[in-house]
Amino acid sequence: MSGRVEDWRRFGEDLGPRAFDRSRTSLRTRWARLRTRAPFILQIGVGAGIAWLFAKHVLHHPLPFFAPITAAVSLGMSYGHRLRRVYEVVIGVAVGVFLGDTVVHFFGSGLWQLMAVCMVSMAIATFLGAGLLMTTQAGVQSLVVVILVAGPAYVFSRWLDAVVGGAVAIIITLVLPTGPVRRPRVQAARAVQEVGDVLRQTAIGLRSLDGDLLEATLERARDSESALSGLREAVDEGLAVVRLSLLRRRHLPGVQLVTDLLAPLDRCVRNLRVLVRRAAVIVRRGDRVSDADLARLDELAAVTDDMARVLHERGVPTGVRSELVAIAERTGHGPTTTSLNTNVVRAQIRSMVADLLMLTGLTYAEAFDLVPPPDDEVDGP
Numbered sequence: 001m002s003g004r005v006e007d008w009r010r011f012g013e014d015l016g017p018r019a020f021d022r023s024r025t026s027l028r029t030r031w032a033r034l035r036t037r038a039p040f041i042l043q044i045g046v047g048a049g050i051a052w053l054f055a056k057h058v059l060h061h062p063l064p065f066f067a068p069i070t071a072a073v074s075l076g077m078s079y080g081h082r083l084r085r086v087y088e089v090v091i092g093v094a095v096g097v098f099l100g101d102t103v104v105h106f107f108g109s110g111l112w113q114l115m116a117v118c119m120v121s122m123a124i125a126t127f128l129g130a131g132l133l134m135t136t137q138a139g140v141q142s143l144v145v146v147i148l149v150a151g152p153a154y155v156f157s158r159w160l161d162a163v164v165g166g167a168v169a170i171i172i173t174l175v176l177p178t179g180p181v182r183r184p185r186v187q188a189a190r191a192v193q194e195v196g197d198v199l200r201q202t203a204i205g206l207r208s209l210d211g212d213l214l215e216a217t218l219e220r221a222r223d224s225e226s227a228l229s230g231l232r233e234a235v236d237e238g239l240a241v242v243r244l245s246l247l248r249r250r251h252l253p254g255v256q257l258v259t260d261l262l263a264p265l266d267r268c269v270r271n272l273r274v275l276v277r278r279a280a281v282i283v284r285r286g287d288r289v290s291d292a293d294l295a296r297l298d299e300l301a302a303v304t305d306d307m308a309r310v311l312h313e314r315g316v317p318t319g320v321r322s323e324l325v326a327i328a329e330r331t332g333h334g335p336t337t338t339s340l341n342t343n344v345v346r347a348q349i350r351s352m353v354a355d356l357l358m359l360t361g362l363t364y365a366e367a368f369d370l371v372p373p374p375d376d377e378v379d380g381p
Contacts, residue, residue: 040075047071047172051165059160065148066097066141066158070165073137075172086173090166091128092137096121097162099138100145109146117142184258187231189312191265192359194224195272195352196304202279203297206289214280221273228266235259257316264358271355275348278341289342296331296349300356303327307359318360321370328353328371 048068055064074089099121103113118139125138145158198221205214235258282289303320310317331349350371357367 044075051168064161066161067165070162071168074169088134092134093141093162096138096141098159100142114146184234187234189308191227193308196301199301211283218276221276264355268355271351278344282341324353
């Protein structure tokens with residue numbers, strides 16, 4: 001009994017420091033998140049203010065409700081995919097408000113008008129090819145217009161306010177986009193870093209013959225497709241912004257460079273999934289991978305770490321070419337084996353080397369020429 005009391009006493013003594021450490025970590029995370037979103041928050045506040053000032057003092061609308069609302073909603077819901085979603089929200093809001101004003105002006109406000117205007121505005125948005133976000137905005141804004149009936153002197157003024165707010169949001173998105181150049185590079189660096197982490201985890205699973213770890217690693221490799229999807233969206237967004245924004249036009253070559261990484265990075269991830277799948281089969285069947293092949297996995301993981309760091313720093317990782325070629329050479333000169341799965345692992349390492357060489361700025365032909373053929377292919381029958 002006394003031992004249990006002593007355990008509880010030690011637990012109470014440790015509870016305070018642990019809680020303090022967790023609180024400090026949580027506070028740092030919250031401040032970091034606030035710093036990251038500060039430009040985004042500032043844009044919404046300034047955009048709403050500009051839209052209200054224009055509608056109030058230039059258009060002389062006494063209560064320009066929809067101008068700041070449209071600006072804030074358009075900028076807010078577009079975070080991360082700015083330009084495309086701004087257009088979607090602006091069109092959705094404009095359709096909903098215009099239809100709502102039209103119905104209220106000619107038929108008044110009531111239950112059937114409310115239901116009809118919601119369904120019709122969403123149907124029109126859908127017919128125009130809207131996504132779910134734009135369609136929902138059309139219905140919501142039309143409901144607001146029907147519920148908040150304006151006086152006869154302000155017919156269609158709310159639609160004009162919505163157009164003002166949307167125009168302000170589009171201008172802010174084009175002039176002051178939130179990281180259209182840096183975000184694709186950051187996404188590319190994360191994707192390359194994920195490749196390195198999966199390689200490292202695969203080597204650990206093969207060394208420890210841990211089939212469960214390799215199965216989990218295979219799921220992680222399959223999930224890496226989501227990182228590529230995020231990269232594609234970031235690249236599309238960056239290209240759209242730098243092409244339309246005069247202030248960002250000089251960044252077009254940088255975004256285009258990241259665009260060129262998409263195809264080889266996609267092939268690299270596909271080869272990675274095949275490699276991990278074969279590694280799981282090797283362990284499941286009781287086979288082993290040589291220490292030399294495990295060393296190649298570790299070396300390739302280390303190289304991808306360096307590449308991710310350089311990409312994150314807005315550089316081109318040309319300095320790792322010699323290391324990648326050396327890995328391919330050592331893989332081709334390894335001891336012969338009769339295991340199909342082991343040979344597939346080696347082949348996938350070499351294929352990934354070629355893909356990663358293309359991430360350093362080489363063409364497919366140049367990367368292919370740098371990867372030497374394996375011994376059995378050189379000697380031949």
